[in-house]
Amino acid sequence: MAITADSQNGSESFFQRRPVASIFRPFAFVGRTVISWVDSMGATAIFLYMALLSTVGRKQFSKTVQQIYYIGARSITIIILVSVFTGMVLGLQSYHSLLKFGASGAVGSLVSLSLIMELGPVLTAIMITARAGSAITAEIGIQRISEQIDALHTMRINPIRYLISPKIAAAIISFPLLTAVFDLIGIMGGYISTVVLLGLNGGVYLHSIQTYVVMSDITNGFVKSLVFAVIVATVCCYQGYFAHMRKDSHGAQAVGLATTSAVVLSCVLILVSDYVVTSLLS
C-alpha cells in the first residue's frame, strides 16, 4: 500500500455530513469526531509502519546520520541549558522541603530519580519538539506544497523512505542520548545548587544517588524516551506530509497550522503517554 497525495480521498466521502434530525446532532458530532480520530490514528500507524520498514539500507545511513546531526547534535545546547536549571531548581526546592523533615541527605536521590524517571525524558522530548519537531513539520510541509514530494513520486523515489524514515530513525537514536545528557547535567545542576551554593555535603548527595537509583529506573527512563521519540517524529512528519490535506487552510497557512498542530499534539501525547508508560512499567 502506498500513501499518495490523494490516498485519503476515500475517507472524505465516508465522513461527509449527512442531514440528521436536530436531536441526534450532538451524537452525530461525537460519532464523526471519534471516527475521524480513529481514522487519523490508523493512517498515522500505517505511516509509521511504512517509515520503519525503510529505515535500514545502504543509502539510508548517510541520511540518518545527517538527521541525527540536525535533530540530536544541534539540540545539545538547549538541552544543557534547560537541564542545568531544572536540576538546580529541583535541588533548591527539594533541599528546603526535606530540611523541614531533617531528610536533606535524600536530596540527591530525589533530584536524580525525578530527573531520570520523569523530567529528563519528558522535558527532553518537549524541548526537541519545540526545536526540531516544528522544523521537521515546516520543512516537510513546504516540500509538500511546493510539489517536491510529488516530484519524488515521479522520479520513482519513495518519499517516505527518502524523507521520513531517516528522521524517525534519527529521533529514535537521538532522544535516549539527549535524555542521558539531560539526566547527567540535571544531576550536576542539583549538585551545584545544593552542594556548592547551599553547603550540603557532596559525599551525601552522591551517596544518596548511588543508594537509591537502580538500573531499572534508568531503563524505564530510556523506554519512555524511545516512546516519545516515535511519537514526536511520527506526529511531526505526518502533520507536514499531509499539510495539503488540511480542511481549515491551504498553502503556506496550512504549513503554519500543521506546525502548530504538530507541536501541540506532540506535547499532549508526550504527557499522556508518559502516564500510560509509567503505569505499565510500575
Place this chain on the structure above:
Amino acid sequence: MDTPLIEFKNVTKRFGTKTVLDRINLQIYEGQITTIIGLSGSGKSVMLKHIIGLIQPDEGAIFFRGKPIAEMKKSEIAASFAQISFMFQGNALFDSLTVYDNIAMPLRETTNLKKAEIDRRVMARIEQTELTEAINKYPSELSGGMQKRAALARALITDPQIVLFDEPTTGQDPVRKNAILSMIAQYQKKFNFTAILVSHEIPDVYFISNRILALYDRRIVFQGTPEELENFDHPFMDEVISSLEALQKELTGLYSKRQFEMLNHLQLKRRKTGEAYCLVVFSLNELNAVITKIGHDAAQEALRNMGLYIDKHFGDIGGFSTRRNTNEIITMLPYSNLSETQSIMNNFIQDFHKQIIPASQEKACKLASGESVEMTIRAGIAEGQSTTDIDSVIALAKSQQKEIGRLSCATGGVHT
C-alpha cells in the same frame, strides 16, 4: 494508426462534489509532441497527474501501450512509470540541494551507478542545458529560465522515453518562452522522447506540437493537428480568441506575430469567400537614428505609446495590430473595405496630429538635448480577400505608403 502509447477511456475525476474531468477519452502516440490545451483551471494538470499515477481516476481506465494500468502487476506499473519523467509547473526543485544534487538525485536514489558514472552523466546534462555556471548554486539563486533548465535536466537525467511538461512556459517573458519551447523541441528531436505538454500559451505551443488535445468544460473536445484545430468550429475557439485578445504584447501594446497570425486566420476563416478586408502598414523611418539620439528605452516607450494608440483607434472597429519589424506596425481591419478604411485613416491622421505627435515631439526633443532628430511616420492601405496571401497584401500596402506625420527637433530647439 498504431496502438496509442497512452489512452484514456471514459476517465472521470471528482474532488469532493466538483467534477474536474468528465468521461475523458484521448490518445497519445509515441515519438510525438502532444500538447493538451485548455483555459486556466480546466483540469489539464490533473489529467497529466493521472498519466504519472499521482492521481487515480474515480471512473474509467487509463491504458499504457494498450494495457489497462489498473490490471497491471506492481512490477509492470513500476516498469511503465520508470519510462516517464515529469517537469512540474513550479519546477519542484529541492531548494535545500544545489543544481548538481538536484539533477543527480534520481540516479543516486534509483540506480546503483558508481559515483564517477553519475558525475559523468550529470555533467553531460548540465553542459547540454547550459547550466555549468550554476552547478553549485541553489534553486533560489537562479533565474526563472535557469530553474526551468535545471528541472528539464533533472527530468532528462534518466533518459526517459516519455516526458510530461506541466505549463513549461508559464510566467516567462516572451523571449524565454520561445527559448523554452525551442529547447523542448530541440531535445525531443535529440533524445527522441515522447513529449506531452500542458499549456494555455496559445498559439505559441502550436509551432512545436505534432498533435493538439483541447480540454474544454471538463471534456476533450478536440484531438488533431494544429492545422486541424485552426479550422475547428466550437465555442472553445471563441475562448481562444478572447484569451488571445487578453495577451497583448507588453512591449508595444500589440499582439505578437504568432498571436496576430492566429487571430488573422481565425477571423478570416469566418468570412465568406471573396469578402474583402483591409490592411494598413505603418512605418517609422530613421528609427535607428532616433534610438541613437534619445536612447533605446525612450524610443521603445514612444513606439509603445504609438502602438497603443493605433490599437485603441482601430480596435474599436474590430481591428488588431502587430509589430512586424522593428519599425513596422501592421493593422488588420477584417470588417472594412477600402473606402471605409480611407475614411477611418483620415480621422486617425487628424487625431494623431493632435494627440500623439506634439507630446512625442516634446519628449523626444527634451531627451535629444539640443541635437537634431527627425522621424517620419508613413502609412499605406491595401485591400485583400480571405483567399489572398497576406504577404502580397502587405507588400501592396507598403507600396502605397504616404507620410502621415513627422517628428522633428532642430539643433537647439523644437522645429514644427
